Amino acid sequence: MLDLALGCDLRVSDPGKHEAIKERHGQIKTNRDAAAYIREVEEKINSRRKFRRHVQRHPVQ
């Protein structure tokens, strides 16, 4: 799942940030850090959906 988080992170991030993301992923050594990174990516993707729902509920007039 750590590697899956990396794949998803790369998919939603600006290409200019990819090297930094890969470097951070490569530095993860502990379960705690892995868990934190996975949650961060989940939240990044979920927040995009929440923003979309918010916009759909409150469209710009």
Added chain:
Amino acid sequence: MGDQLQKIQRFVVLMMENRSFDHLLGYLKTVNPQIEGLAGSEYSNYPDPATKQQPSVSVSPTAPPAMKFDPPHEFEDVQIQLYGPAPSVPGASTVPNPRVNPASMTGFLFVGNQAAAIAKVPAEGVRVMQGFAVGQVPYLTALAQEFALFNFWYSALPGPTWPNRFFVHAATSGGLTDSPGTAAISAGYSFKNDTIYHALTNAGKDWRIYHDGLPQTAGIDSLRSAYVDPFTKNFREFDYFVQDIKDGILPEYTFIEPQYDVGDNYQFGNSMHPVNDVSAGDTLVKFVYEALRGSDYWQNTMLIITFDEHGGFFDHVPPPAAVPTGDDGSYANAENNFNFDLYGVRVPTIVISAYTQKGTVIGTDPKEPTTIFDHTSILATVEEKFNLPPLTARDKVANKLDVALNLDAPRTDAPMVLQLPSPFGSTPIT
């Protein structure tokens, strides 16, 4: 189309993690002799089956709610579990005995002991031989007794989670037999005929994957694109499952991914991974069943609860020959030299519907081809229902689940609420 499938308009699949049939539901045989499980201590493994110098360990109904280590089940591990370890000199790497039919099923304890020693809990290795006592996993047990339990449902290949889960979506793993590495997962997997979701979309059918945390399905490139799309209707947080049912927007095909909690080493997940407390997954099973049972969808929905693979736990039934997928092997590990002509270890599967007679047990003879099922049986059934083409040669010939629709009229006695067994009578759990 089989007449029985006309009664079903929707499918909901809940795939849990890493438990063998004998380990999780085997002791139900003591309640229903039709179940191909365990009656007592009739099967055993030696710590080293090559020498048989130490006493053997028998199966017993003493499994703990959570394991203190994760029993190995990579392809090579499963080969040893199926065929036993070849005699080796001390210090030499362990290899499996040559493949034979039927498999001896003699190496589970050997592999479990090795892993337990590495995890510094050497006394825990024997746990891989243990099953749950009847009632210890009450909700799943109740559903197994209430609806259709499959005696001979095998994981799609003798290997771990990732390739087995790929089979339930794509009827192939593209040759993958082991857990994938960073580069492959990061890039995402692609399969020659894509997935069942692609086929459903092409046929104008709706589908959705509910997930609690990062979904494993995002390991497939085309599904990752849907998962990260903020406008997706195909991926939803599991929190929305009940509301979506109430809102009447359950699609024709639903796949539910539990919380794996891999980041926290599985401890707080509800996938029934061996390191989880099994009761968390059992509560998820109850939640999903009751949400459907109490809804307007009940009378035309088939709920399938299955497990991706056996998780390193003992099972006494040797896996039979399987039809190879016939597609390319882009992700094959040449060292494993496997052409997908064998199923993996048995896993528990329960099919639930209003048209399923109470106490149904599917399959009495493991040598009878019509009683053999695997994860691609789900795909074959969905393909039959919606007139979709098969994805590979495996699902093309897989037995279908209409066998579990054995009532002409919907039953009215299916419980609305699953109850805990109690010495004072059944008590609803709220």
